[in-house]
Amino acid sequence: MRKNLKLLGELQGIDLKIDVLHGEKDALLGEIAALEDNVTIARNAIDEKNGQAEELETAKKSLEENLATEAENIVRSEARLKEIKTQKEYQAVSKEISSAKKLTSELEEQILQKTAQLEELQAQIAEKEENLKSLEANISAQQGEVQSKVDKLESDIAIGIAAKDATVKSLPASMVKRYQKLRDQRKGIAVVEAKDGCCLGCNMNLPPQVYNLLFRGEEIITCPHCQRVLLLHQEPNNN
Known part of the structure; x- marks a missing residue:
């Protein structure tokens, strides 16, 4: 019985060592997960900015289409002026042209605003993409170091499990x-x-x-x- 009690004590020591190794491994895997989360967060931020850029592009394109339509309307209205014979009709068409030109000016201003916003957003995206490249490079190096430690711990755990199995075989079930x-x-x-x-x-x-x-x-x-x-x-x- 003394021998079995001694082996039981040794088994406890082996198990505690394995527990510590597993704890260290879990902590390192947590570090790797945190590093990967940082990359995911950075990519999500870029995706969000790209989504905003797409919305701006769509809004700008719509404004440009409206501007083109108004420009065509102005051309047609100005052509009609040459054919108008009554003062009343002339004034009405002139008013249409004036309103269209005012709307054209507003559309051009909105397009300029969208263009400026889009350029600023694209600059932010370019900066975030550059930062992401640096982050991925740094994280890749860190992951390599951490993974080496994990591999060493897994090797030590395997050794501990082998020692545990040998001890267990020497004890009554x-x-x-x-x-x-x-x-x-x-x-x-x-x-x-x-x-x-x-x-x-x-x-x-x-x-x-x-x-x-x-x-x-x-x-x-x-x-x-x-x-x-x-x-x-x-x-x-x-x-």
């Missing part, structure tokens, strides 16, 4: 099952040391009879407070 259940219930800590009459898992004092049983090492002893398996680390006797 019932003991491993009990150990795993405790790990699930106690946030990964199933085996703890007892020292100076105290459980180092929950820091509660152990009954003297429980502590005494630990010295025998003949059976699995659990803490009556936290139910974790107790191990007694005994200093080797040099005498």
Whole structure:
């Protein structure tokens, strides 16, 4: 039983090391995800600006079509003036031409505004695209570094799992099952040391009879407070 208890302690140590490695790996994968999110945000910002540019282009094109229509109307109306014989009709057509020219002036002003807005937007898009290129280059380098660390951690995890499997094979299946259940219930800590009459898992004092049983090492002893398996680390006797 002493050998099994020692192996159980070793199993706990291996599992804790694997847990730490998994935690480090998850943190690094989180860094990679955050870097990718930054690229996505930058691309979305460019897409949004491109959408605004398309809307401006559409609005500008519509204004230009209206301007062309009004210009044609003015040409036709001015041609009609040469054929008009009554003063009343002449005044009416002249009023149409005046209104059309006023509208043409307003359309030209709106087109100039749209053109200026579009140029400013295109400049912003060009700047954001340049920034995106720099961001992607920097992130690519960072991702490479982080991925190398992840690969190393995965290698260490594989080594840990191999060591765990070897240890598990040396233990009774019932003991491993009990150990795993405790790990699930106690946030990964199933085996703890007892020292100076105290459980180092929950820091509660152990009954003297429980502590005494630990010295025998003949059976699995659990803490009556936290139910974790107790191990007694005994200093080797040099005498």
